[in-house]
Every structure is written in structure tokens, then in C-alpha cells.
Amino acid sequence: MTAQTSVGRPAHHDPNETKPDNPLKRSIVSGIAVGVPLAIIAYFVTSGLVHTTNADPATIRNDSLVIAYLGWGLGFLFGVGAFNRPIQWALSRNEPTHQDELELAGHRGGAWRYFRFTTDHKVVGIQYLVMGMVLFAAGGVAAMLIRLEVIQPGAKMFPIQTYNTIIGMHGLIMIVATIIMITGPFTNFVVPIMIGARDMAFPRLNALSFWLLFTAVPIFLSAPFFGGFQTGWTAYAPLSDQTALGMDAYSLTILFFVASTAVAAVNVVTTVATMRAPGMSWTRLPILTWGSVASSALGLVVMPSFLASQYLLMLDRTIGTGFYKGDRGGSQWLYEHLFWFMGHPEVYVIVLPAFAVVLELLPVFTRKPLFGYRTAVGGIVGVSSLSMIVWAHHMFVTGWSPTASGPFMLTTELISIPTGLVFLASVGTLWRGKAWMTVPMLYLISFLWNFVIGGVTGIYLADVPTDVQLHGSLFVTAHFHYTLMGGGMMAFLAGVYYWYPKMSGRMYDDRLGRIQFWTMQIGFNVTYMAMFYVGLQGEPRRVGDYAAKFAVGNFISSIGAFVIGASMILLWYNLIASKRRGAIAPANPWNAKTLEWQVPTPVPLENFEEIPIVTAGPYEYGTPAEPAHIAGEGVPST
Amino acid sequence: MNKSSPGGGPQAALGKLSMAGAVVAVAVGAALVLGLALLLKALGAHPFTLKASTSSSTGGQTVAHLTISAYPDSMAGEHGKSGGAHPDWVSYGPTTNLWVPAHALVKMTIKNYDSATALNSPFFGNVQGTVGGVAYYNGKPLKRINPNDVAHTFTIHMFPTAGQPPLDVSVPLLGVADNAPNAPGSQYPKPTVVTFEFHTGASGRYIWQCFDPCGGTSYYAGFGGPMQNLGYMAGTVTVGGGAVA
Ligand SMILES: [Cu+2]
Numbered sequence: 029m030t031a032q033t034s035v036g037r038p039a040h041h042d043p044n045e046t047k048p049d050n051p052l053k054r055s056i057v058s059g060i061a062v063g064v065p066l067a068i069i070a071y072f073v074t075s076g077l078v079h080t081t082n083a084d085p086a087t088i089r090n091d092s093l094v095i096a097y098l099g100w101g102l103g104f105l106f107g108v109g110a111f112n113r114p115i116q117w118a119l120s121r122n123e124p125t126h127q128d129e130l131e132l133a134g135h136r137g138g139a140w141r142y143f144r145f146t147t148d149h150k151v152v153g154i155q156y157l158v159m160g161m162v163l164f165a166a167g168g169v170a171a172m173l174i175r176l177e178v179i180q181p182g183a184k185m186f187p188i189q190t191y192n193t194i195i196g197m198h199g200l201i202m203i204v205a206t207i208i209m210i211t212g213p214f215t216n217f218v219v220p221i222m223i224g225a226r227d228m229a230f231p232r233l234n235a236l237s238f239w240l241l242f243t244a245v246p247i248f249l250s251a252p253f254f255g256g257f258q259t260g261w262t263a264y265a266p267l268s269d270q271t272a273l274g275m276d277a278y279s280l281t282i283l284f285f286v287a288s289t290a291v292a293a294v295n296v297v298t299t300v301a302t303m304r305a306p307g308m309s310w311t312r313l314p315i316l317t318w319g320s321v322a323s324s325a326l327g328l329v330v331m332p333s334f335l336a337s338q339y340l341l342m343l344d345r346t347i348g349t350g351f352y353k354g355d356r357g358g359s360q361w362l363y364e365h366l367f368w369f370m371g372h373p374e375v376y377v378i379v380l381p382a383f384a385v386v387l388e389l390l391p392v393f394t395r396k397p398l399f400g401y402r403t404a405v406g407g408i409v410g411v412s413s414l415s416m417i418v419w420a421h422h423m424f425v426t427g428w429s430p431t432a433s434g435p436f437m438l439t440t441e442l443i444s445i446p447t448g449l450v451f452l453a454s455v456g457t458l459w460r461g462k463a464w465m466t467v468p469m470l471y472l473i474s475f476l477w478n479f480v481i482g483g484v485t486g487i488y489l490a491d492v493p494t495d496v497q498l499h500g501s502l503f504v505t506a507h508f509h510y511t512l513m514g515g516g517m518m519a520f521l522a523g524v525y526y527w528y529p530k531m532s533g534r535m536y537d538d539r540l541g542r543i544q545f546w547t548m549q550i551g552f553n554v555t556y557m558a559m560f561y562v563g564l565q566g567e568p569r570r571v572g573d574y575a576a577k578f579a580v581g582n583f584i585s586s587i588g589a590f591v592i593g594a595s596m597i598l599l600w601y602n603l604i605a606s607k608r609r610g611a612i613a614p615a616n617p618w619n620a621k622t623l624e625w626q627v628p629t630p631v632p633l634e635n636f637e638e639i640p641i642v643t644a645g646p647y648e649y650g651t652p653a654e655p656a657h658i659a660g661e662g663v664p665s666t
Numbered sequence: 667m668n669k670s671s672p673g674g675g676p677q678a679a680l681g682k683l684s685m686a687g688a689v690v691a692v693a694v695g696a697a698l699v700l701g702l703a704l705l706l707k708a709l710g711a712h713p714f715t716l717k718a719s720t721s722s723s724t725g726g727q728t729v730a731h732l733t734i735s736a737y738p739d740s741m742a743g744e745h746g747k748s749g750g751a752h753p754d755w756v757s758y759g760p761t762t763n764l765w766v767p768a769h770a771l772v773k774m775t776i777k778n779y780d781s782a783t784a785l786n787s788p789f790f791g792n793v794q795g796t797v798g799g800v801a802y803y804n805g806k807p808l809k810r811i812n813p814n815d816v817a818h819t820f821t822i823h824m825f826p827t828a829g830q831p832p833l834d835v836s837v838p839l840l841g842v843a844d845n846a847p848n849a850p851g852s853q854y855p856k857p858t859v860v861t862f863e864f865h866t867g868a869s870g871r872y873i874w875q876c877f878d879p880c881g882g883t884s885y886y887a888g889f890g891g892p893m894q895n896l897g898y899m900a901g902t903v904t905v906g907g908g909a910v911a
Pocket residue numbers: 371372418419421422
């Protein structure tokens with residue numbers, strides 16, 4: 029079935045179908061209305077039925093807590109309407125009409141559709157953008173608290189257990205935020221338009237992926253109310269077997285989150301494979317599409333390993349299995365393998381779309397074709413495949429297998445080759461380009477700067493002898509912040525400024541954007557250069573107190589972090605205030621050639637009046653053919 | 667470098683928003699984060715700190731008295747009668763946060779209601795850092811006890827913060843007999859009473875913990891669970907100042 033067959037289908041004229049349904053139905057309100065009572069019922073039923081022992085009823089049991097979380101999750105998803113269509117299908121109800129689909133896609137418009145089970149990929153993209161920003165804010169607040177505690181030695185701010193929980197929450201929130209930050213907003217909003225489709229292949233799964241994520245967030249945020257967890261985001265067993273009830277919130281969060289990523293990934297891969305417009309061959313695909321597909325496919329393989337690690341942990345904790353307990357025949361190495369088989373590829377799930385954003389935007393702002401398109405695609409695919417055979421570099425010092433360290437060191441270092449191809453394409457595109465120094469372009473350059481530092485310091489951590497020294501130190505923390513934040517998040521910010529006019533219909537404030545950029549880039553480098561320094565001095569990561577010799581580096585690092593915090597507030601302010609007071613955005617403010625800029629702003633519900641026919645590649649800047657990227661009378665002119 | 671759009675295209679609106687608004691936003695954001703930090707600090711504060719009672723004494727030296735207990739479960743300390751989240755975990759009580767004055771002689775009593783678990787390292791069977799290098803076990807002075815008879819240890823060591831004097835005290839607690847009956851009217855057997863004295867220097871913050879593998883067999887080497895949690899087999903010692911953290 030091609031996308032075209034969905035247009036022009038005669039709408040049913042049953043009056044019931046055109047009547048708007050109750051706005052509270054299949055919304056966040058009905059979700060909470062079902063989810064919260066179900067959680068409470070589930071809690072009391074299990075604690076009443078299972079625990080007939082004479083345990084104090086005031087004591088919260090973790091098996092009851094787990095069931096309550098599941099009750100919340102299923103109840104919320106049911107209430108938000110995620111299961112409506114499967115239930116109708118099972119009951120052999122009528123196929124939904126096109127009118128029904130439009131209703132579900134939020135064709136009536138209005139802000140409330142962002143709080144409902146809405147299938148339009150553009151709504152889902154904006155939901156993800158807001159969720160990503162909220163998660164960055166939550167993780168960022170945790171980061172501020174951390175830097176407040178360690179601005180000077182002495183652990184004066186929080187009790188150690190509170191501090192440990194803040195560390196773990198910062199870690200996991202930021203991991204989730206960075207996993208979704210590009211494929212959530214931009215892949216959802218932009219890629220279907222980019223490839224000339226009317227929506228994603230599975231619009232309901234698309235909405236489901238967002239609401240699954242939404243389900244997980246309150247579960248995770250509840251962790252501190254149940255004693256938090258003392259493990260950091262890696263949740264190593266057997267420590268995680270023993271820590272407070274908050275650990276159960278962590279495990280359940282991952283169950284819902286991994287389901288969300290799987291559903292989203294299937295959708296992205298299927299959409300790109302089957303719904304490209306005529307003429308949109310694989311070699312004409314905009315590079316963001318490649319990055320999204322590679323990241324999604326990789327996530328589809330590795331994220332279930334995260335789910336398995338947490339599922340087994342949950343069983344260990346609730347019904348007394350011993351998967352990770354040595355005295356029961358279990359192994360903590362099992363946990364580490366399951367975790368890192370997700371954990372290392374996961375950094376590329378984050379970084380591949382970031383690479384793609386950089387490669388996507390560089391041609392626009394240098395007005396040059398992308399240098400070595402196929403080389404870049406090869407690099408992206410190469411990184412994604414190699415990343416699955418490097419995980420044990422996190423386990424060099426665990427004693428798991430000294431013999432395996434050599435091969436894992438080799439595979440890890442091999443990744444610099446496909447990564448180098450991506451850099452070659454970036455630098456080749458910049459080479460002799462006439463850079464148009466917009467805010468997104470500044471972020472592209474900061475990506476290149478920061479990611480090189482992150483990559484080079486990664487080599488020291490991939491080398492067994494140096495890793496033995498540096499493992500567990502703040503050097504590691506600084507390294508991965510340079511890759512995931514200095515690289516990944518800067519690319520996300522480039523994307524935010526670049527696509528903001530299309531997504532919001534307004535222009536951002538350029539002067540504020542530049543201030544935000546410079547505070548971010550300077551604050552970032554101050555924070556993590558200082559952290560490299562104390563790491564090399566030998567300060568362990570995650571500690572709330574430290575020796576006096578680390579005081580200067582930590583002080584500088586904290587000051588840098590506060591600058592980052594202020595910078596992120598400027599971003600929020602710019603995005604929110606510009607949405608209300610910014611200049612109306614033209615359809616194509618960057619004179620870009622990809623399809624999303626050829627449709628009007630705001631983008632109509634089904635994107636194109638007629639599916640375009642693609643006749644040229646996406647980056648043919650400076651060629652006589654300009655602007656002949658697409659032909660076809662249905663394409664609206666700008 | 668080039669700030670204008672190639673081909674004369676439109677470009678981002680320059681400075682439409684007021685900078686004052688941005689400054690206010692940053693200030694409000696910073697205030698919110700600081701407020702949250704102070705709230706967490708208040709909420710996260712440990713239930714209470716046990717302050718040593720002081721009496722001045724001969725020669726002007728401050729003498730402080732402090733009594734705590736070690737229990738085979740968590741039903742008698744800071745976790746309440748129900749035992750809190752882990753009723754079966756061994757614990758110290760009434761709290762594990764202790765305060766003693768600076769430049770003082772601390773006379774400490776620990777009542778131990780728990781039976782013994784053999785030490786991993788016999789080193790912790792030695793009494794260290796106390797006046798005379800001894801502790802009194804039911805009144806009898808000893809420099810060390812049999813590593814197999816240790817129930818818990820009370821071992822103070824330094825926060826890694828320089829600028830405070832070392833305070834290294836370690837006293838093993840003698841276990842009650844495995845089959846000891848509960849004392850009349852009590853949920854525990856008659857305790858062994860361990861007393862010892864040590865000198866404090868200038869003010870500082872320290873941590874103390876047990877080094878006996880008393881965490882139970884479900885944890886690796888007996889060192890998990892209560893052994894790694896403040897409020898059970900670990901706590902803090904604050905020396906001096908008026909401040910009770
Ligand atoms: Cu790795």
C-alpha cells in the first residue's frame with residue numbers, strides 16, 4: 029500500500045462520526061483517571077492477598093509496589109486510549125474510516141490534541157520535543173544540585189543517600205532524554221515530510237511510543253519518595269539487589285521505556301522502507317533519515333537487553349530469584365553483560381542521529397553539497413554495526429575475562445574508523461564553504477569541537493592499560509559528557525534552532541540564541557575540562573565528598589555548570605517567548621532543499637496535497653539545477 | 667564568515683525579545699533550583715543526632731558520655747517498632763548520627779544484644795585508638811577479643827577531607843551466646859556491655875561503621891544490606907562546634 033491510496037477516500041457521512049468526541053476521552057485526563065485508581069487497587073489487592081503474614085501493614089513491600097506501578101502503567105495506557113483499536117479489532121468492529129483516522133490525528137486542531145492520544149506525526153514530534161526539554165530540565169536541576177554539593181569538599185549540602193539518589197536520577201533521566209532528543213522530535217516531525225509521506229507507517233504505534241514514555245516518567249520521579257536508589261544509573265547488581273524501594277521504580281521505568289523505544293523504532297524503519305515518495309531512492313534520502321534508521325535499528329537490537337537486565341533484577345528483588353546473587357548460583361557479571369550490551373551501543377543510538385543532524389545541516393549553512401554522501405552513510409552504518417561488539421570495554425577491570433580485553437580493545441578502537449568517515453564528510457563539506465553563521469551553524473561547529481575531544485579521550489579509556497588507571501574516575505564522566513552532551517546535545521540544539529521555525533511557525537530570537545550558544549559552549553568546556561583535570565588527579569566519580577586537593581577543579585567545574593544552567597533557561601525563554609511574540613516564520617527561512625521546507629508553515633494535516641515526485645538529491649546547492657529538487661504540480665509553492 | 671542569508675532569503679529576527687525578560691527568567695530559575703536544594707537538605711536530614719551529655723571535670727577537661735546499642739534487627743532503633751523498610755536488618759540505635767564535643771574525653775558505652783559472626787579479618791578483633799588501648803567487656807578490660815566472638819565493630823574513620831585531625835577508633839563488640847534466651851520483659855537477650863574512652867581533637871566530621879560481616883548470608887560476604895546503609899551498620903560522628911548536622 030502506498031501513501032497515495034489514503035487520499036481522496038470518500039468520507040463516510042455518518043453524522044456520529046463527524047461529531048467531535050468528548051475531549052476528555054483518550055486524553056491525559058482519562059489516562060490518569062484510570063491509571064491512579066488502578067495503581068491503588070493493585071497495591072492493596074496484592075499487599076492484602078499475598079502478605080497475610082503478620083508484617084506491619086505500614087511497611088511498603090516491593091512486590092506490591094511493582095504491581096502498583098504496573099497497574100498505573102496499564103491503567104494509564106488504557107485510559108489514554110492506547111488499546112482502543114486493538115480492542116475494536118478483537119471484537120470485530122468496523123474498520124475505521126478515513127474520517128475516524130483524521131479525528132484521531134487531531135484534524136480539529138487546537139492545543140488540547142497535544143494532551144491526547146493523537147496520531148499525527150507532527151503532534152507526536154512536538155510532544156516529544158516538549159518531553160525531551162522537560163527531561164533535560166529535570167536532569168539539569170539534578171546536575172545543579174550535584175554541582176552545588178561538590179562545589180567544595182565536605183558533603184555539606186545533602187545526606188549522602190540523598191546525594192546518591194540525585195546522581196542516579198540525573199544519570200538515567202539524561203540517558204532517556206538524550207536517547208529521545210533527536211529521534212523523538214525531529215525524526216517524528218521531519219522525516220515523514222522529508223521522504224514525502226503523509227504520516228508514519230503506524231500512526232497509532234507512534235502515539236503509543238510517546239505515551240509509553242509518558243507512563244514511565246512519573247514512575248521514575250516517584251523513586252525518591254521510596255528511599256531512592258544508591259546505585260548510580262548503572263544499577264549494578266548485587267548492589268541494586270539490596271538498595272531501597274526506589275530501585276523498583278527504576279526497573280519499571282526501563283520496562284516501559286524500552287517498550288516505547290521498540291515501538292518507535294519499528295515504526296521509523298518501516299516508514300522509511302515503505303513510504304518514500306516516488307523518486308526518493310535510498311541514495312537520495314536526506315542523511316537525517318539514514319541516521320534515524322540506523323539509530324532505530326540499533327536500538328531495536330540492543331535495548332531489549334536493558335529490559336532483560338531490569339526484568340531479572342525485578343524478579344530478584346520481588347520474588348527472590350537469584351539471577352545476580354552469587355550465593356544462589358547467579359552472577360553479577362550477567363548483569364554487567366546485559367547492561368553494557370545495551371549500554372555501549374546506546375551511546376551510538378544517541379550519537380548517530382546527532383551525526384545525521386550535523387551532516388544534514390552543514391550543506392544548508394555552507395551552501396555546498398554534502399561531501400561524500402555515500403561515505404557518510406557508510407560511516408553511520410559502520411558505527412552502528414561495530415558498536416554491538418564493544419560492550420565489554422566497560423568490564424576491563426571486573427576480572428570477567430582478561431583474555432577478552434584485547435579483542436574488545438581492538439573492536440572499540442576500530443570504531444574510530446567509521447566515525448572518522450563521518451568527520452571526513454563534515455570537514456569536507458565545510459572545506460572552502462561560505463559558512464552562514466546562524467545559531468544552528470554555531471552549534472554544528474561546537475559539535476565538531478566537542479566531539480573530537482570526547483572521541484580522543486575515549487581512546488585512552490578503550491586502551492586497557494590506561495583504562496585500568498582511569499576507570500571509575502571523573503575522567504570517564506568528563507569523557508562521556510563530551511560525547512553525549514558536547515556532541516549529542518549540541519547537535520540537538522542545532523536541530524532545535526533549525527527546525528523551530530517549521531515546528532512552531534515563529535522565528536526564534538537570534539540575539540538571544542547567540543548568547544545562549546556562547547554561554548552553553550563556554551560553560552560546557554569550563555565544566556568538563558576542569559572535570560578531566562580532577563579525574564586525572566584521581567578523584568573518583570559519583571562521590572559527594574572529596575579530598576582538598578580536588579577543591580579547585582571542582583569549584584571551577586561547578587561555576588561552569590551554573591553557566592550551563594543559566595544558558596538552558598535562556599533557551600527555554602527564547603522558545604516559549606518566541607512562540608508568542610516571535611516573527612512569523614516563512615515556509616523556508618534557510619532556503620533549504622529538503623522537502624520539509626517546501627511545504628507551508630504550519631504544515632497541513634497530511635503534509636502534501638499531492639505526493640511529490642523527487643527528481644534530485646537533497647543537497648544540490650550551488651548547482652545550476654537549483655531549485656529543482658522536486659517536481660509535481662501538487663507541491664505548494666512557498 | 668557571513669551572517670546574512672545567501673540568495674537574500676529571510677533570516678532570523680534579531681532581538682525581538684527583551685533582554686530584561688531573559689534575565690528575569692534566569693534569576694527565577696536559579697532561585698527555584700536553590701529553593702529545591704534547601705528543601706531537599708531539610709527533608710533529607712537524618713532523623714536526629716544523638717548528642718553526648720557533657721560534664722566538666724578535673725583539670726578543666728570536658729568529659730562526654732554517650733550510650734548506644736547494637737540490635738539483631740531494626741525494631742528498637744530509629745526505624746520504629748515496626749522496623750521500617752528492613753525490619754530484619756541488624757542495626758545500631760537509637761540513631762547512628764552521633765555528636766561529641768571537641769577536645770574532650772568521650773566515655774562511650776555500647777550495649778550489644780546480637781550474637782557473633784566470625785570476622786573476615788582478625789585485625790578488627792583488636793581494640794584500637796582508645797585510652798589505654800583497652801575496652802571493658804562486662805567490666806573486664808581487654809586489648810582484643812576472639813575474632814569468632816565478635817558481633818559487630820564500632821570503627822570510626824576519617825572523611826577524606828583534609829584539615830581535620832585523624833580520629834581512628836575501633837572497638838569490637840562481644841556477641842551474646844547464640845542460644846541466649848530473651849531477658850524477662852524484653853525482645854532481646856541480656857546484652858554484653860562494652861565501655862571505652864577516647865580523646866577528640868579539633869572539630870571535624872567522621873564516618874563510622876561496622877566491619878563484622880553481619881549483613882546476612884544473602885549479601886556478598888555478609889557486607890551488603892545493613893552494612894552499606896547509614897542508619898543500620900554505619901553512621902556519622904560529628905566532633906565539636908555547636909552545630910548538630
Ligand atoms: Cu562503551
